[in-house]
Amino acid sequence: MFSKATEYALRATIHIAKNSSENNKLGLAVIAAAIDSPQSFTAKILQLLTRNNKVISSVRGPNGGFYITKKARKLPVRAILEAMHEDKVLEKCVLGLAECSESQPCPMHSQYKQIKHQLINLFENKTIEYLAEEMTEGITFINNKSKKIKVKIEKPGAKKS
Amino acid sequence: MFSKATEYALRATIHIAKNSSENNKLGLAVIAAAIDSPQSFTAKILQLLTRNNKVISSVRGPNGGFYITKKARKLPVRAILEAMHEDKVLEKCVLGLAECSESQPCPMHSQYKQIKHQLINLFENKTIEYLAEEMTEGITFINNKSKKIKVKIEKPGAKKS
DNA sequence: ATAATTAAGGACAAAAATATCCTTAATTAT
Protein backbone atom coordinates (compact mmCIF):
# COMPACT_ATOMS: atom_id res chain seq x y z
CA MET A 1 0.00 0.00 0.00
CA PHE A 2 2.66 2.50 1.06
CA SER A 3 6.37 2.76 0.29
CA LYS A 4 8.83 1.54 2.88
CA ALA A 5 9.78 5.14 3.54
CA THR A 6 6.21 5.94 4.48
CA GLU A 7 5.86 2.81 6.58
CA TYR A 8 8.95 3.86 8.54
CA ALA A 9 7.55 7.37 8.81
CA LEU A 10 4.30 6.12 10.30
CA ARG A 11 6.06 3.81 12.75
CA ALA A 12 8.60 6.45 13.74
CA THR A 13 5.99 9.12 14.32
CA ILE A 14 3.83 6.84 16.43
CA HIS A 15 6.84 5.74 18.44
CA ILE A 16 7.94 9.32 19.01
CA ALA A 17 4.43 10.32 19.97
CA LYS A 18 4.32 7.59 22.51
CA ASN A 19 7.76 7.95 24.01
CA SER A 20 8.83 11.54 23.73
CA SER A 21 8.06 15.00 25.03
CA GLU A 22 9.76 18.39 24.82
CA ASN A 23 12.02 17.50 27.70
CA ASN A 24 12.51 13.88 26.83
CA LYS A 25 13.70 13.65 23.26
CA LEU A 26 14.59 10.51 21.39
CA GLY A 27 17.79 10.03 19.44
CA LEU A 28 17.91 8.60 15.94
CA ALA A 29 19.56 5.38 17.06
CA VAL A 30 16.89 4.73 19.66
CA ILE A 31 14.07 5.36 17.23
CA ALA A 32 15.49 3.23 14.44
CA ALA A 33 16.06 0.36 16.86
CA ALA A 34 12.56 0.64 18.29
CA ILE A 35 10.78 0.53 14.96
CA ASP A 36 13.20 -1.86 13.29
CA SER A 37 14.31 0.37 10.42
CA PRO A 38 17.68 1.15 8.83
CA GLN A 39 19.22 4.00 10.79
CA SER A 40 20.62 6.23 8.04
CA PHE A 41 17.56 5.87 5.90
CA THR A 42 15.41 6.69 8.89
CA ALA A 43 17.44 9.86 9.37
CA LYS A 44 16.34 11.04 5.93
CA ILE A 45 12.75 10.28 6.73
CA LEU A 46 12.85 12.13 10.03
CA GLN A 47 14.27 15.10 8.16
CA LEU A 48 11.25 15.09 5.88
CA LEU A 49 8.92 14.87 8.84
CA THR A 50 10.56 17.77 10.64
CA ARG A 51 10.84 20.00 7.59
CA ASN A 52 7.92 19.67 5.25
CA ASN A 53 5.09 19.61 7.60
CA LYS A 54 6.44 20.01 11.07
CA VAL A 55 4.96 16.68 12.07
CA ILE A 56 7.84 16.13 14.40
CA SER A 57 10.41 18.52 15.86
CA SER A 58 14.10 18.18 16.56
CA VAL A 59 17.04 19.77 18.32
CA ARG A 60 20.70 19.08 17.80
CA GLY A 61 23.41 18.67 20.36
CA PRO A 62 23.67 16.80 23.64
CA ASN A 63 20.29 15.75 24.98
CA GLY A 64 18.93 16.65 21.61
CA GLY A 65 16.81 14.40 19.47
CA PHE A 66 13.30 14.15 18.11
CA TYR A 67 10.01 14.89 19.81
CA ILE A 68 6.52 15.92 18.96
CA THR A 69 4.65 18.97 20.16
CA LYS A 70 1.22 18.90 21.74
CA LYS A 71 -0.11 20.69 18.72
CA ALA A 72 1.37 18.21 16.27
CA ARG A 73 -0.13 15.33 18.23
CA LYS A 74 -3.52 16.56 17.13
CA LEU A 75 -2.63 16.26 13.46
CA PRO A 76 -4.45 13.63 11.42
CA VAL A 77 -2.36 10.63 10.45
CA ARG A 78 -2.70 11.88 6.91
CA ALA A 79 -0.23 14.66 7.75
CA ILE A 80 2.48 11.99 7.85
CA LEU A 81 1.55 10.83 4.37
CA GLU A 82 1.60 14.42 3.17
CA ALA A 83 5.07 15.01 4.58
CA MET A 84 6.16 11.92 2.66
CA HIS A 85 4.41 13.14 -0.49
CA GLU A 86 2.44 9.95 -0.54
CA ASP A 87 -1.06 11.08 0.32
CA LYS A 88 -2.42 10.72 -3.21
CA VAL A 89 -2.47 6.93 -2.83
CA LEU A 90 -5.59 7.46 -0.78
CA GLU A 91 -7.44 9.02 -3.69
CA LYS A 92 -5.80 7.12 -6.51
CA CYS A 93 -7.70 4.94 -8.98
CA VAL A 94 -7.03 1.23 -8.41
CA LEU A 95 -6.29 0.76 -12.09
CA GLY A 96 -3.98 3.77 -12.15
CA LEU A 97 -6.15 5.84 -14.43
CA ALA A 98 -5.67 9.58 -14.26
CA GLU A 99 -9.12 10.26 -15.63
CA CYS A 100 -11.08 7.95 -13.36
CA SER A 101 -13.92 9.81 -11.70
CA GLU A 102 -17.57 9.68 -10.90
CA SER A 103 -18.45 10.86 -14.40
CA GLN A 104 -15.87 8.64 -16.10
CA PRO A 105 -15.43 5.65 -13.81
CA CYS A 106 -13.11 2.73 -14.36
CA PRO A 107 -14.60 -0.76 -14.08
CA MET A 108 -13.62 -1.02 -10.42
CA HIS A 109 -14.61 2.49 -9.45
CA SER A 110 -18.06 1.93 -8.01
CA GLN A 111 -16.91 -1.09 -6.02
CA TYR A 112 -13.73 0.53 -4.77
CA LYS A 113 -15.01 3.96 -3.94
CA GLN A 114 -16.57 2.88 -0.67
CA ILE A 115 -13.32 1.33 0.44
CA LYS A 116 -11.48 4.46 -0.63
CA HIS A 117 -13.76 6.65 1.45
CA GLN A 118 -13.10 4.57 4.52
CA LEU A 119 -9.38 4.75 3.92
CA ILE A 120 -9.53 8.53 3.59
CA ASN A 121 -11.65 8.74 6.72
CA LEU A 122 -9.24 6.62 8.68
CA PHE A 123 -6.28 8.81 7.79
CA GLU A 124 -8.12 12.08 8.17
CA ASN A 125 -10.11 11.42 11.33
CA LYS A 126 -7.63 9.54 13.46
CA THR A 127 -4.92 11.67 14.98
CA ILE A 128 -1.32 10.81 15.66
CA GLU A 129 -2.16 11.08 19.34
CA TYR A 130 -4.95 8.54 18.98
CA LEU A 131 -2.60 5.92 17.55
CA ALA A 132 -0.01 6.63 20.21
CA GLU A 133 -2.66 6.15 22.88
CA GLU A 134 -3.60 2.80 21.42
CA MET A 135 0.01 1.83 21.97
CA THR A 136 0.19 3.27 25.42
CA GLU A 137 -2.65 0.99 26.41
CA GLY A 138 -0.11 -1.74 25.91
CA ILE A 139 -2.25 -3.61 23.47
CA THR A 140 -0.52 -2.81 20.23
CA PHE A 141 2.98 -3.23 18.88
CA ILE A 142 5.24 -1.43 16.51
CA ASN A 143 8.20 -3.61 15.74
CA ASN A 144 9.01 -6.76 13.85
CA LYS A 145 10.65 -8.64 16.65
CA SER A 146 8.69 -11.77 17.27
CA LYS A 147 8.07 -12.36 20.90
CA LYS A 148 10.23 -15.10 22.27
CA ILE A 149 7.98 -17.71 23.69
CA LYS A 150 9.44 -19.96 26.30
CA VAL A 151 8.75 -23.54 25.39
CA LYS A 152 9.17 -26.20 27.93
CA ILE A 153 10.97 -29.07 26.34
CA GLU A 154 10.18 -32.34 27.96
CA LYS A 155 12.21 -35.44 27.57
CA PRO A 156 10.29 -38.04 25.64
CA GLY A 157 8.81 -40.41 28.10
CA ALA A 158 9.18 -38.07 31.03
CA LYS A 159 6.22 -37.78 33.33
CA LYS A 160 3.98 -34.83 32.74
CA SER A 161 4.02 -32.53 35.73
CA MET B 1 -1.77 0.71 -3.95
CA PHE B 2 -0.44 -1.52 -6.72
CA SER B 3 2.67 -1.33 -8.87
CA LYS B 4 2.37 0.00 -12.40
CA ALA B 5 2.93 -3.50 -13.69
CA THR B 6 -0.11 -4.72 -11.81
CA GLU B 7 -2.20 -1.75 -12.89
CA TYR B 8 -1.38 -2.55 -16.50
CA ALA B 9 -2.16 -6.21 -15.84
CA LEU B 10 -5.60 -5.36 -14.49
CA ARG B 11 -6.39 -3.00 -17.33
CA ALA B 12 -5.08 -5.39 -19.98
CA THR B 13 -7.01 -8.35 -18.63
CA ILE B 14 -10.25 -6.41 -18.44
CA HIS B 15 -9.75 -5.08 -21.95
CA ILE B 16 -9.04 -8.54 -23.29
CA ALA B 17 -12.04 -9.97 -21.48
CA LYS B 18 -14.23 -7.36 -23.02
CA ASN B 19 -12.90 -7.43 -26.57
CA SER B 20 -11.58 -10.88 -27.31
CA SER B 21 -12.69 -14.44 -27.81
CA GLU B 22 -11.01 -17.62 -29.03
CA ASN B 23 -11.62 -16.64 -32.63
CA ASN B 24 -11.02 -12.94 -32.21
CA LYS B 25 -7.69 -12.43 -30.60
CA LEU B 26 -6.06 -9.14 -29.78
CA GLY B 27 -2.49 -8.24 -30.69
CA LEU B 28 -0.05 -6.65 -28.30
CA ALA B 29 -0.06 -3.32 -30.12
CA VAL B 30 -3.83 -3.07 -29.97
CA ILE B 31 -3.95 -3.88 -26.27
CA ALA B 32 -1.19 -1.49 -25.27
CA ALA B 33 -2.83 1.30 -27.23
CA ALA B 34 -6.23 0.60 -25.72
CA ILE B 35 -5.08 0.65 -22.13
CA ASP B 36 -2.46 3.36 -22.60
CA SER B 37 0.58 1.39 -21.50
CA PRO B 38 4.13 1.04 -22.87
CA GLN B 39 4.07 -1.71 -25.46
CA SER B 40 7.23 -3.68 -24.65
CA PHE B 41 6.63 -3.54 -20.95
CA THR B 42 3.09 -4.69 -21.51
CA ALA B 43 4.47 -7.65 -23.46
CA LYS B 44 6.31 -8.79 -20.35
CA ILE B 45 3.20 -8.45 -18.26
CA LEU B 46 1.08 -10.42 -20.72
CA GLN B 47 3.72 -13.14 -20.57
CA LEU B 48 3.29 -13.34 -16.81
CA LEU B 49 -0.47 -13.50 -17.18
CA THR B 50 -0.32 -16.29 -19.73
CA ARG B 51 2.28 -18.32 -17.91
CA ASN B 52 1.93 -18.21 -14.17
CA ASN B 53 -1.72 -18.54 -13.77
CA LYS B 54 -3.24 -18.97 -17.17
CA VAL B 55 -5.33 -15.85 -16.65
CA ILE B 56 -5.09 -15.13 -20.34
CA SER B 57 -4.12 -17.29 -23.29
CA SER B 58 -2.12 -16.60 -26.43
CA VAL B 59 -1.20 -17.96 -29.82
CA ARG B 60 1.61 -16.83 -32.09
CA GLY B 61 1.59 -16.26 -35.80
CA PRO B 62 -0.79 -14.50 -38.15
CA ASN B 63 -4.19 -13.88 -36.60
CA GLY B 64 -2.61 -14.79 -33.32
CA GLY B 65 -2.72 -12.70 -30.21
CA PHE B 66 -4.19 -12.74 -26.73
CA TYR B 67 -7.60 -13.89 -25.59
CA ILE B 68 -9.29 -15.25 -22.54
CA THR B 69 -11.12 -18.52 -22.16
CA LYS B 70 -14.61 -18.89 -20.78
CA LYS B 71 -13.17 -20.68 -17.81
CA ALA B 72 -10.65 -17.94 -17.07
CA ARG B 73 -13.39 -15.33 -17.22
CA LYS B 74 -14.81 -16.86 -14.07
CA LEU B 75 -11.58 -16.30 -12.14
CA PRO B 76 -11.61 -13.79 -9.30
CA VAL B 77 -9.81 -10.54 -9.99
CA ARG B 78 -7.37 -11.67 -7.37
CA ALA B 79 -5.98 -14.21 -9.84
CA ILE B 80 -4.48 -11.28 -11.74
CA LEU B 81 -2.73 -10.07 -8.60
CA GLU B 82 -1.46 -13.58 -7.98
CA ALA B 83 -0.04 -13.85 -11.47
CA MET B 84 1.79 -10.58 -10.80
CA HIS B 85 2.97 -11.85 -7.40
CA GLU B 86 1.34 -8.87 -5.80
CA ASP B 87 -1.57 -10.40 -3.94
CA LYS B 88 -0.01 -10.03 -0.51
CA VAL B 89 -0.70 -6.29 -0.56
CA LEU B 90 -4.26 -7.23 0.26
CA GLU B 91 -3.27 -8.85 3.53
CA LYS B 92 -0.31 -6.67 4.39
CA CYS B 93 -0.06 -4.58 7.56
CA VAL B 94 -0.39 -0.84 6.84
CA LEU B 95 2.72 -0.13 8.88
CA GLY B 96 4.65 -2.87 7.11
CA LEU B 97 5.01 -5.07 10.17
CA ALA B 98 5.62 -8.74 9.54
CA GLU B 99 4.28 -9.74 12.92
CA CYS B 100 1.07 -7.73 12.87
CA SER B 101 -1.88 -9.94 13.66
CA GLU B 102 -4.97 -10.23 15.76
CA SER B 103 -2.94 -11.35 18.75
CA GLN B 104 -0.18 -8.81 18.18
CA PRO B 105 -1.83 -5.88 16.41
CA CYS B 106 -0.14 -2.69 15.27
CA PRO B 107 -1.72 0.61 16.30
CA MET B 108 -3.70 0.81 13.07
CA HIS B 109 -4.71 -2.82 12.96
CA SER B 110 -8.18 -2.69 14.47
CA GLN B 111 -9.14 0.32 12.40
CA TYR B 112 -7.69 -0.99 9.18
CA LYS B 113 -8.80 -4.58 9.38
CA GLN B 114 -12.33 -3.82 8.27
CA ILE B 115 -11.07 -2.00 5.23
CA LYS B 116 -8.73 -4.87 4.51
CA HIS B 117 -11.57 -7.37 4.64
CA GLN B 118 -13.54 -5.37 2.13
CA LEU B 119 -10.54 -5.16 -0.15
CA ILE B 120 -10.01 -8.90 0.01
CA ASN B 121 -13.70 -9.47 -0.63
CA LEU B 122 -13.67 -7.21 -3.64
CA PHE B 123 -10.78 -9.02 -5.24
CA GLU B 124 -11.98 -12.48 -4.32
CA ASN B 125 -15.67 -12.17 -5.06
CA LYS B 126 -15.69 -10.15 -8.25
CA THR B 127 -14.71 -12.05 -11.34
CA ILE B 128 -12.81 -10.84 -14.38
CA GLU B 129 -16.02 -11.36 -16.33
CA TYR B 130 -17.94 -9.12 -13.96
CA LEU B 131 -15.58 -6.21 -14.53
CA ALA B 132 -15.64 -6.75 -18.28
CA GLU B 133 -19.41 -6.67 -18.22
CA GLU B 134 -19.36 -3.39 -16.38
CA MET B 135 -17.39 -2.07 -19.33
CA THR B 136 -19.60 -3.65 -21.93
CA GLU B 137 -22.49 -1.73 -20.47
CA GLY B 138 -20.64 1.26 -21.82
CA ILE B 139 -20.57 3.02 -18.51
CA THR B 140 -16.97 2.55 -17.53
CA PHE B 141 -13.64 3.39 -19.10
CA ILE B 142 -10.20 1.96 -19.16
CA ASN B 143 -7.81 4.46 -20.66
CA ASN B 144 -6.23 7.75 -19.79
CA LYS B 145 -7.22 9.61 -22.87
CA SER B 146 -9.41 12.48 -21.85
CA LYS B 147 -12.42 12.72 -24.04
CA LYS B 148 -12.01 15.43 -26.60
CA ILE B 149 -14.77 17.89 -26.12
CA LYS B 150 -15.68 19.90 -29.10
CA VAL B 151 -15.62 23.54 -28.24
CA LYS B 152 -17.21 25.98 -30.56
CA ILE B 153 -14.88 28.91 -30.96
CA GLU B 154 -16.71 32.05 -31.81
CA LYS B 155 -15.13 35.17 -33.19
CA PRO B 156 -15.22 37.91 -30.61
CA GLY B 157 -18.12 40.12 -31.39
CA ALA B 158 -19.78 37.60 -33.67
CA LYS B 159 -23.47 37.13 -33.18
CA LYS B 160 -24.51 34.18 -31.10
CA SER B 161 -26.50 31.72 -33.15
C1' DA C 1 36.57 28.62 24.76
C1' DT C 2 36.75 23.69 23.90
C1' DA C 3 35.16 19.32 23.43
C1' DA C 4 31.41 16.29 23.00
C1' DT C 5 26.99 15.15 21.15
C1' DT C 6 23.42 15.04 17.98
C1' DA C 7 20.64 16.23 13.78
C1' DA C 8 21.12 18.18 8.84
C1' DG C 9 22.45 17.49 4.50
C1' DG C 10 25.31 16.24 0.42
C1' DA C 11 27.35 12.62 -2.23
C1' DC C 12 27.26 8.21 -3.37
C1' DA C 13 25.93 2.98 -3.72
C1' DA C 14 22.87 -0.85 -4.27
C1' DA C 15 18.64 -2.83 -5.41
C1' DA C 16 14.23 -2.90 -7.49
C1' DA C 17 10.88 -1.27 -10.77
C1' DT C 18 10.04 0.30 -15.19
C1' DA C 19 11.03 0.22 -19.87
C1' DT C 20 13.27 -0.82 -24.54
C1' DC C 21 15.39 -3.59 -28.13
C1' DC C 22 16.57 -7.49 -30.57
C1' DT C 23 16.59 -12.35 -31.65
C1' DT C 24 14.03 -16.72 -31.57
C1' DA C 25 10.10 -19.71 -31.89
C1' DA C 26 5.53 -20.79 -33.34
C1' DT C 27 1.89 -20.41 -36.49
C1' DT C 28 -0.49 -19.17 -40.59
C1' DA C 29 -1.18 -17.78 -45.35
C1' DT C 30 0.50 -18.09 -49.92
Next chain:
DNA sequence: ATAATTAAGGATATTTTTGTCCTTAATTAT
Protein backbone atom coordinates in the same frame (compact mmCIF):
# COMPACT_ATOMS: atom_id res chain seq x y z
C1' DA D 1 8.46 -24.79 -48.82
C1' DT D 2 8.63 -19.86 -48.09
C1' DA D 3 7.46 -15.67 -46.40
C1' DA D 4 4.91 -13.08 -43.21
C1' DT D 5 3.10 -12.38 -38.71
C1' DT D 6 2.92 -12.48 -33.93
C1' DA D 7 4.16 -13.84 -29.11
C1' DA D 8 8.26 -15.51 -26.13
C1' DG D 9 12.23 -14.47 -24.08
C1' DG D 10 17.01 -12.72 -23.27
C1' DA D 11 19.90 -8.79 -22.69
C1' DT D 12 20.29 -4.31 -21.50
C1' DA D 13 19.11 0.55 -20.22
C1' DT D 14 16.81 3.97 -17.35
C1' DT D 15 14.58 5.59 -13.36
C1' DT D 16 13.08 5.29 -8.76
C1' DT D 17 13.48 3.56 -4.27
C1' DT D 18 16.12 2.16 -0.67
C1' DG D 19 20.09 2.52 1.74
C1' DT D 20 25.00 4.10 3.45
C1' DC D 21 28.71 7.24 4.63
C1' DC D 22 30.89 11.34 5.64
C1' DT D 23 31.17 16.22 6.57
C1' DT D 24 28.88 20.29 8.50
C1' DA D 25 26.07 22.84 11.68
C1' DA D 26 23.89 23.48 16.02
C1' DT D 27 23.71 22.91 20.82
C1' DT D 28 25.18 21.64 25.31
C1' DA D 29 28.34 20.44 29.05
C1' DT D 30 32.76 21.18 31.00
